[in-house]
Amino acid sequence: MTHNHPHVHPQQPDLEDAPFTEYQVMAQAMEELLLAKGLITAEAMRQGIEAMDAPNPADGARLVARCWVDPAFEARMLESVNSAAKELGLNLGQTPIHALQDTPQVHHVIVCTLCSCYPTALLGEKPDWYTSRAYRARVVREPRAVLAEFGTHLPDDIEVHVQDSTARHRYIVIPIRPEGTDGLTEAELAACVTRDCLIGVALPRKPR
């Protein structure tokens, strides 16, 4: 397409268009010093970054699908997500993660009103909206309205339990297995569970 027309294209700034912040400079200086003094290796640094980038919501979905097909596993999940996850080869580290089990009477949803606490070791990076002031302030004050904005319309007789992660502990939701999934394999069941289901703002559904 030619560009001899009079409108202006919005410019996406490049990384180099803004000066480094003080914290970026300090982090870069610290990294270079640690490498120069031989306290860490570039290889260890790369492995650390890869380990931080590796978790993703599919791992949480696998845990939920296993709960749906194996009640004994679900009982172990409710005891400790960290130790149950080892059975699926996941090392979630030291920060305790707890599972909140939805029932036909109770729906759970998770927030950190104070900042951004999230089960990163299991689900990876949090979605941007999770740390927004609007979500953090509103989901404790009017959870049903917030859930409805996510497309999750709960009947009036289901209790909503909001978990505010204010301490060291992290949480995920074990949602109810959707109807019409009796014949699905464990992998197909996992495909019903999105990141939003694990936070509790959405409900699992059978993929079309």
Next chain:
Amino acid sequence: MSTPQFTVGQRVRVRAVFPPGHIRTPYYTRGRVGTIASLAGIDPNPEQLAYGQLDHPPVPVYRVRFRQPDLWPNYTGHPQDTTIVDICEHWLEASDDA
């Protein structure tokens, strides 16, 4: 290690105090009454940990369940809706309120 002072099902009030520092007790719970749902763990006190004070004993942290109408006077959802907040023991006192 501190022995937990409160038991599951006990009614507790969050202290209505406003000290400075790295406080992990949300404002909306201050002065409110809830119920001990469970002991979350016995963890380092974040108010000390945030300032690098590592040699204090850990403190009991409870999952405290608040009825939404007790937190938000004009709450319009199900009366049994709750918010559960993880709160350190030194922020709680026993309450006689039902």
